[in-house]
Amino acid sequence: MTEPEGKRGSGGPLAGVRVLELPAIGPVPFLGMLLADLGAEVIRVDKLSASAGLADALAQSQLGRGRRSIGLDLRVPDGAEVALRIVETCDLLIEGFRPGVAERLGLGPDTVLARNPRLVYGRMTGWGQDGPLAPTAGHDITYLAISGLLHGIGPASGPPVPPANYVADFGGGAMFLATGLLAALLHARATGEGQVIDAAMTEGASYLGSMTRTFVARGGWKDERETNLLDGGAPNYRCYETADGKWLAVGPIEPQFWGVLVSTLGLGDTAPSPYDPAQWDACKKTLAEAFRTRTRDEWADVFAGLDACVAPVLTLEEALEHPHNVARKSFTEVAGAPMPAPAPKFSRTPAEVGAITPLGSGTAALLAELGYDDDAVGRLRESGAIA
Structure with a gap:
């Protein structure tokens, strides 16, 4: 299941929406997949050559489906400029760099919104863009830890048990950023004003715990594992x-x-x-x-x-x-592997699973669409912006 340039937007509910996805791992590729499944045209920036890194592995996996891929070195000014040219044609941008990295690449919100004031700029990190932990490394387990939720998961007689990386990475991060992007997109289309969405996985995870917090406030939840109705404490749950x-x-x-x-x-x-x-x-x-x-x-x-x-x-x-x-056809096949089918289901604009595209396979076509002639492409290659 490969196509040379990837799906360019289907008849799904997000048909006509164009997205630039900057290189990332985990929840950002998942979000790009979600938007593509729903019909958006997603353009993913990939490294110039594949490596053994997780980002490249995910880009070439079922999670990387449905996108067009352009190979760029964003560390080269000419590469960043190509990305900015793409930004001018987009509705959304999604990135998962540590705070400050996009700015150092010349692709921070101020620069991007100056080129496209209607753009919605989506940022996803574990800790958020500011605060004492913002510049430090982390993973789902640590983001979930400071939300207060991890403390309540697992048996009373043992340690807290991380629920894989479903809750913070994908629930608190990708799904909350998706909600923010679509809400801001409605605002941008109504007003012409873009904005920046700061999605912190730990805050999204904490938000998912709103009902538990409500129970606590009403005196109906103990802050101890396996002592409550919904945490395995009750015999009927x-x-x-x-x-x-x-x-x-x-x-x-x-x-x-x-x-x-x-x-x-x-x-x-x-x-x-x-x-x-x-x-x-x-x-x-x-x-x-x-x-x-x-x-x-x-x-x-x-x-x-x-x-x-x-x-x-x-x-x-x-x-x-x-x-x-x-x-219900809850699972489908992508590149020979069973995968969850897109959710939810739409009665008029069904989601569509796209193909997995080779890294950088859309580079030539995208550059041509942006107006780069042969001489300009040659200069990009000489500068190291493209392969």
Whole structure:
């Protein structure tokens, strides 16, 4: 699944939106993929030659799909100038450099917005553009740590458990920047005024915890792991091991769903109550003993179609074949590998999965579109701006 120049915008809901994606890792490429899936024309700046680095690996992976690629050395003034020429044609720019790097390259917001006052300039970092931690390195686990959320994830008897890098990198970073970009794009189209979006992953992650903060404010949440309704503390919202060593996710919070669960398990009114914390330990023990009597898939068959809020805990591979995911076409294939299909689904302007394009494959065509003739291209090559 490769094309020489990449998808140039589909009929998706963002058709007609043009984006410049500067080199980055992780959540910035994910955001570029998201915008491209939704129909935007995304132009990704790549290094002049592939290396063993993560950024290049992601650019050539399923996460790098749907873009046009131009190979530029942004450290060379002529390379930065090409990027600015592209900026003049764009609606959005996304970057994930440490604070100050884009400015040193001549691609900071002041310079860019002077060239295109309508542009929305999206910046994604772990700590944000200012503050004492802004210039320091970090990863999802550290961004999540200072949000207060990591403290509450994991068993009471062990250390906090990082939830891969879903929460801060992709939830707190990419998805919040996507929201900011689209909100600012509406404003720019209405007023002609661009602006800068400062998306800090730790702040986005913290925002995701707003309901927990609300519970705390109302006295309904303890700041301790595995002691609350939604953190595995309650017996009716946790995972239970089955006879084959696999797991069931059990979440009948409401009494009507709890009634279906205990009735199906044959416990009737004999089960301790999940609504009395004093009975939680006894209730967990009762449910644990019941669920160990059958395999995970046997229980999944038993509860299929029932309003008991019970589901098998599937592996990544198993999820591909679950009947619900199959029926909704929740996964697709990109370059021979199964990948989540774009979400959400649109009734009039469906998202479209683009191809993976070779690094720098759109360089010649993009330069021609920007008005660079053969002599100008030759000078770019001599300066080292392009290969």
